[in-house]
Amino acid sequence: MTAVSEAGSSRRAATAPGHLAARAGLAIVALAQAEIAIWGLLSPHSFYTSYPGAGHHWVSALGPYNEHLIRDFAAAELGFAVLLLGTAIWFSRTLVLVAGAAFLAATLPHFAYHLTTTDSFSTGDNLASLGGFAVEVVVVIAAMVAVSRDSAIGD
Numbered sequence: 244m245t246a247v248s249e250a251g252s253s254r255r256a257a258t259a260p261g262h263l264a265a266r267a268g269l270a271i272v273a274l275a276q277a278e279i280a281i282w283g284l285l286s287p288h289s290f291y292t293s294y295p296g297a298g299h300h301w302v303s304a305l306g307p308y309n310e311h312l313i314r315d316f317a318a319a320e321l322g323f324a325v326l327l328l329g330t331a332i333w334f335s336r337t338l339v340l341v342a343g344a345a346f347l348a349a350t351l352p353h354f355a356y357h358l359t360t361t362d363s364f365s366t367g368d369n370l371a372s373l374g375g376f377a378v379e380v381v382v383v384i385a386a387m388v389a390v391s392r393d394s395a396i397g398d
Contacts, residue, residue, distance in 0.1 A: 262393070265339070265386035266331045272346075272379050273327035276320045283317025290317070301372060304363045323349065327383075336390045343387040350380060 283290040291308045294301055302313075323346055330342040354376040361369045 259393070261389050262334065265389040266334050268382040269327050269331040269339075269342075269386050272382055273324045273331065275375075275379065276327065277324035280317045280321035280324055283313050284321065287313035287317065295371075299368055299371075301364065301368065305360060319349065330386075334390075339386055339390045343383045346383050347380065350376065350383075354380065 279290075279294075282294065287310050288308065291302050291313055292300065326342050327346065330338050354373070357372055357376065361373075364372065
């Protein structure tokens with residue numbers, strides 16, 4: 244296959260319906276990380292007292308305020324937002340698998356922690372918090388599976 248036909252094949256594969264859904268899912272997860280990052284970096288105390296908003300207080304329920312830790316967490320979330328958005332834009336097998344692995348390496352221990360602190364929240368807040376984690380994990384894994392199954396996606 245020539246370089247031109249390989250590029251065309253890779254471009255067609257990256258725009259297949261399943262891959263468009265994977266790219267959109269990665270972009271949505273990136274936007275969720277960006278929202279946390281921007282809020283936490285611009286106003287860490289507000290993030291601490293008010294996240295996720297609408298009268299719910301998921302961070303302040305778990306311990307005393309620490310600006311340094313909030314800013315560090317928000318900065319890490321910003322890094323994941325940039326990585327996942329870049330992955331959605333420059334969709335390649337290697338990038339999706341590495342970005343997905345990095346996101347899961349950080350998110351799964353965070354998710355596990357929240358699975359063990361359910362007594363601090365109402366049933367509705369637990370369902371929303373844990374459900375949000377589960378959706379993000381499933382979306383990222385689905386994107387990883389999508390690129391793994393398609394030999395036309397380039398590295």
